[in-house]
Amino acid sequence: MKGRKTGGRVAGTPNKVTASIKEAVTEAFEKAGGVDYLVKLAAEDPRTFCGLVGKVIPLQVDAKLDGPLTVQVLKLAGSDADNPASK
Template structure:
């Protein structure tokens, strides 16, 4: 008996977000708006700096643009939260 290919591997078009992910993002943004928006985030930065900086690290883009022809060395120093004077 032959198996039919069906719709296996078809899925969503590339770049189209999952419906659940989109709805969850909208709920989170709605809750943020209800909590006070930017003022709430600023207060959290003061009251809960570790959690706030974790959020910042997840939201900011993780790409670095550089000119590969430039031979100037780049020094990156990663500061752990424990090392910061918060």
């Protein structure tokens, strides 16, 4: 049947490369000091630490809208030359 999956790995199963990379990163994390390393990183390089947190912890939004949604776009002060996105 068209659109019906047959064969292959079970849905949600990571491929071998992804599994290998996750295993290598986990081993490197443990060798670097684990939690102690993360605490040190947070103190010495908070920007990198926050970037890591943003990648590792999933974004979850649990919201209920009872009215219309309003989106406001603000233009920050400064010239377009300072904005890398404008190039």
